[in-house]
Amino acid sequence: MAILVLAEHDNSALKLDTAKIVTAARAIGDEVHVLVAGHQCDAVVKAAQALQGVSQVLVADASVYQAHLAENFAKLLVDLAPSYGHILASASSLGKDTLPRVAALLDVAQISEVIAVVSADTFVRPIYAGNALETLQSLDAIKVMTVRASAFDAASEGNNAAVTTLDKEFEAKTQFVSQSLTVSERPELGNAGIIVSGGRGMGSGENFGMLEQLADKLGAAVGASRAAVDAGFVSNDLQVGQTGKIVAPNLYIAVGISGAIQHLAGMKDAKVIVAINKDPEAPIFQVADYGLVADLFEAVPELISSLG
Numbered sequence: 138m139a140i141l142v143l144a145e146h147d148n149s150a151l152k153l154d155t156a157k158i159v160t161a162a163r164a165i166g167d168e169v170h171v172l173v174a175g176h177q178c179d180a181v182v183k184a185a186q187a188l189q190g191v192s193q194v195l196v197a198d199a200s201v202y203q204a205h206l207a208e209n210f211a212k213l214l215v216d217l218a219p220s221y222g223h224i225l226a227s228a229s230s231l232g233k234d235t236l237p238r239v240a241a242l243l244d245v246a247q248i249s250e251v252i253a254v255v256s257a258d259t260f261v262r263p264i265y266a267g268n269a270l271e272t273l274q275s276l277d278a279i280k281v282m283t284v285r286a287s288a289f290d291a292a293s294e295g296n297n298a299a300v301t302t303l304d305k306e307f308e309a310k311t312q313f314v315s316q317s318l319t320v321s322e323r324p325e326l327g328n329a330g331i332i333v334s335g336g337r338g339m340g341s342g343e344n345f346g347m348l349e350q351l352a353d354k355l356g357a358a359v360g361a362s363r364a365a366v367d368a369g370f371v372s373n374d375l376q377v378g379q380t381g382k383i384v385a386p387n388l389y390i391a392v393g394i395s396g397a398i399q400h401l402a403g404m405k406d407a408k409v410i411v412a413i414n415k416d417p418e419a420p421i422f423q424v425a426d427y428g429l430v431a432d433l434f435e436a437v438p439e440l441i442s443s444l445g
């Protein structure tokens with residue numbers, strides 16, 4: 138049976154996560170379809186068609202899908218479900234909001250945060266904040282699963298998949314009122330190649346300015362620990378960790394972060410981890426590839442000036 142991937146987009150651009158979920162879908166089977174539900178989203182459809190390994194793009198273009206309400210998406214996915222053996226979405230806010238509804242409506246188990254595909258019915262996912270990996274086999278006829286995008290490479294482009302237009306409009310009782318988005322020039326945390334992250338050791342929101350300078354020199358995104366977010370230093374969309382974003386950049390620089398297990402759950406898959414902490418016993422040094430025992434208020438300005 139075919140595999141259906143829910144595309145994530147903002148009606149004008151396809152998110153990189155979708156290309157990564159397509160790679161996970163390809164590990165399950167050959168017939169991969171992508172569902173683009175949105176409004177006036179032609180550019181997104183083209184981008185989905187281009188992904189290697191996608192054989193069909195299903196397009197539901199209607200005003201009810203403009204705001205990407207999980208309630209409406211879930212109804213659409215449930216309607217399409219009988220033709221599919223697997224329904225996949227990124228383990229993002231949208232995926233985590235939508236797929237459990239789909240699983241409940243189909244009366245199957247929700248499989249969350251898959252990081253590896255063993256076979257068409259067997260998957261690996263982290264449990265206990267990433268301290269153990271669970272291999273599970275699903276006996277459900279339809280597998281409904283969120284996939285951790287950071288665990289898969291993005292499918293390459295160059296394809297031209299067929300398009301099927303769906304005439305299906307499902308509207309739940311939820312109404313979209315408004316949204317307020319954080320606008321940033323820096324790369325998105327989830328897809329950044331380099332992340333400079335600050336913790337409680339930063340001492341204040343103003344001091345995060347130092348990390349922003351460093352991030353700008355490196356073309357990096359800025360992240361934070363939950364303690365830094367809870368203290369009001371930065372907004373909570375920057376939080377990395379078990380209850381924040383899960384990231385796997387090429388380089389993660391942790392500044393004034395102790396390395397609590399819940400923080401590590403969000404960043405320990407980074408390829409290279411650098412830690413700056415004045416406490417040589419800080420647990421972050423156990424996962425760091427490079428550790429600098431130093432006062433961050435001396436080390437970070439030095440780093441910025443040596444980067445020119």
Ligand SMILES: Cc1cc2nc3c(=O)[nH]c(=O)nc-3n(C[C@H](O)[C@H](O)[C@H](O)COP(=O)(O)OP(=O)(O)OC[C@H]3O[C@@H](n4cnc5c(N)ncnc54)[C@H](O)[C@@H]3O)c2cc1C
Binds near residue numbers: 338377416
């Ligand atoms: C259910 C649950 C979910 C959670 N989810 C998350 C999550 O998603 N993300 C997350 O981050 N946390 C999460 N936490 C919180 C987590 O347990 C820690 O409390 C938090 O990560 C600590 O943040 P921190 O390292 O910034 O602060 P601290 O642990 O206080 O560490 C601050 C560090 O800064 C160093 N420091 C201080 N001053 C300086 C200086 N001048 N120079 C150099 N170093 C300095 C100190 O040595 C220390 O190591 C969660 C907790 C729970 C219970």
